[in-house]
Amino acid sequence: MKIKVIGSSVDGSPCQFAASYLINDQIAIDAGSIGFMSVAAQKRVKHIVISHSHLDHIASLPIFIDNVYEPSPDSVIVYGMPSVIECLQDNFFNDRVWPDVVRLSQEESPFLKFVAIENGQPFQLGNLSLTPVELDHVVPTFGFIVDDGVSAVALVSDTGPTEMIWDFANRNVRLKCVMLESAFPNSMGWLAEKTKHLTPELMRTEYNKLDRCVRVIVVHIKPAYYEEVTAELRALKLPLLEISTPNSEYEI
Ligand SMILES: [Zn+2]
Numbered sequence: 001m002k003i004k005v006i007g008s009s010v011d012g013s014p015c016q017f018a019a020s021y022l023i024n025d026q027i028a029i030d031a032g033s034i035g036f037m038s039v040a041a042q043k044r045v046k047h048i049v050i051s052h053s054h055l056d057h058i059a060s061l062p063i064f065i066d067n068v069y070e071p072s073p074d075s076v077i078v079y080g081m082p083s084v085i086e087c088l089q090d091n092f093f094n095d096r097v098w099p100d101v102v103r104l105s106q107e108e109s110p111f112l113k114f115v116a117i118e119n120g121q122p123f124q125l126g127n128l129s130l131t132p133v134e135l136d137h138v139v140p141t142f143g144f145i146v147d148d149g150v151s152a153v154a155l156v157s158d159t160g161p162t163e164m165i166w167d168f169a170n171r172n173v174r175l176k177c178v179m180l181e182s183a184f185p186n187s188m189g190w191l192a193e194k195t196k197h198l199t200p201e202l203m204r205t206e207y208n209k210l211d212r213c214v215r216v217i218v219v220h221i222k223p224a225y226y227e228e229v230t231a232e233l234r235a236l237k238l239p240l241l242e243i244s245t246p247n248s249e250y251e252i
């Protein structure tokens with residue numbers, strides 16, 4: 001399976017300003033910056049799975065919908081928990097921030113279709129099985145176990161210390177990789193606690209909940225603390241740790 005961390009900077013910054021991950025070119029997890037890829041790359045994406053309603057994970061979704069729309073019975077499908085779908089309808093597609101493409105989809109060729117997903121209930125997209133698992137963030141948030149039958153990866157962001165997804169990850173014999181957040185430096189543990197994110201120290205504690213050593217790719221480092229967080233991550237000296245860089249593709 002191929003996973004790309006989609007870039008979100010216009011000037012080559014190594015920072016991740018918004019979150020979106022592309023699997024095998026066709027499935028996006030989160031939509032922070034998918035609307036800013038080339039139009040050809042956007043048109044290959046047919047499924048967008050949203051982890052939670054925070055802006056850095058949904059920001060470019062309306063732009064994306066606009067960029068890929070073609071009048072036809074098919075449309076992109078957006079997956080999320082019911083509260084996320086409601087949030088998108090109420091706050092994005094409301095004829096103020098953006099046209100109400102949900103209503104327009106009933107009147108004309110559809111712009112998008114929403115599908116509700118549930119905690120712990122796997123769903124299939126092509127040859128991939130995705131299992132949403134509740135994390136522990138300030139709004140309801142899903143992490144995902146993505147499994148192609150040969151390899152599996154756990155995407156664990158955004159979250160504070162959590163348990164359930166590690167149970168799912170430990171039960172999956174194909175797990176090869178964890179993409180794990182580390183938002184704030186250790187000195188800002190107080191803010192990580194209030195906003196339910198991780199620091200490098202907390203990230204290591206989470207990683208240690210796995211019953212085996214797998215590759216860990218760190219994502220979602222807050223740009224304001226990028227240098228501090230990456231220095232603290234390197235100081236952990238975890239042999240299988242990598243710090244993600246924008247537009248990198250990872251073969252899992
Ligand atoms: Zn968040």
Ligand SMILES: [Zn+2]
Pocket residue numbers: 019054056057158220
């Ligand atoms: Zn976030």
